[in-house]
Amino acid sequence: MSQPSTVPNARALTALKSAVDKAGFYPRLVFDVVEDALDGREPLEQLVHLETHFDRAEVRRHVTALVLTSDVLVVAHVDDHQLDEQGETVMAQVSTETVPLHQIRSVILGFVYAQPQEYSGKEQPRELTLSIAWSGGRRLDLLPASCGDPQCEADHGLNGTSSAEDIVLRVSAEADGPKSLKQARHFAHALRTGSTGSRVGEAPEPRPVLAERHPEPARMAAPRARGRRFAALSGRFGARSHRQ
Incomplete structure (x- = not known):
């Protein structure tokens, strides 16, 4: 980094x-x-x-x-x-x-599209929700539970959802303008790139290619060479002592 x-x-x-x-x-x-x-x-x-x-x-x-x-x-x-x-x-x-950036756990993007049955690939979303989590904080959305009987007045407790998030931003094309929504989407992509270990604005570095390794031939050749040399030296010294 x-x-x-x-x-x-x-x-x-x-x-x-x-x-x-x-x-x-x-x-x-x-x-x-x-x-x-x-x-x-x-x-x-x-x-x-x-x-x-x-x-x-x-x-x-x-x-x-x-x-x-x-x-x-x-x-x-x-x-x-x-x-x-x-x-x-x-x-x-x-x-x-x-x-x-290395502490960011998740970058969540949510989109709302109008008339999805007519989607051709060129339509822009109507809304964007950006959720970022880094500290383990969670948001609880709770609503009273019911049994389905409209006449029932008993307390059925609460139902809800728990989602991990530290910040949530909602950008609407109608309220904030299409340019603001496009900017929010661009920022989310840059944040997602940076939080996954790549430098912002640059493509991820390619993984290094490991060279082929052949350890056995080199490991076996050295002892044989030393053995032959030792045998030659032993024969030479033996001949010299015999002449003396």
Whole structure:
């Protein structure tokens, strides 16, 4: 694995800044947070995703920035909270995590296609879900269980699913645009390549071809040569002592 660069090139940082500016969520703060988390590494691929949801009468936004380098995945989260009803006092909560690529356990891609019976190979998916797992964390989705009787009021416990994931991003072509979905797919492929041991942007190195080995002839030839030489020397010394 190559050592991280200590001075990121200007083009790489410009591409990262452009993605952060496009999201439009405190872009200067988000960029500074991500650049600090890089610790001088050069960003190779990035995915900046903005989510907006409504909590009663309050609008909440949350941005997730994923930045891939040659040896780590940088994950940054930034969201804001209003501390008063007028919205005059706002606080931003920031968290970053640096994940070595060799610790990433799985990269899961989920797609949603419309009209699959008409699929010809050129259609793009309507939605993409990217799930990344590295720390063994799991998500539980639980729903009340039922027996199938609509009149039954007994407690049947809970049914649910457990899935391994540390982060999940959902990108929609309708909400985020086709370019954003294409970028998310490209980032997922780059992450999958990097986490399986190949360098990002390069094809995997070919496996070395083992040379043919023939140990037996060489091993047997040496004793015979030494034996013949010893016999010749013994005969020579024996003849010399006889003449004396």
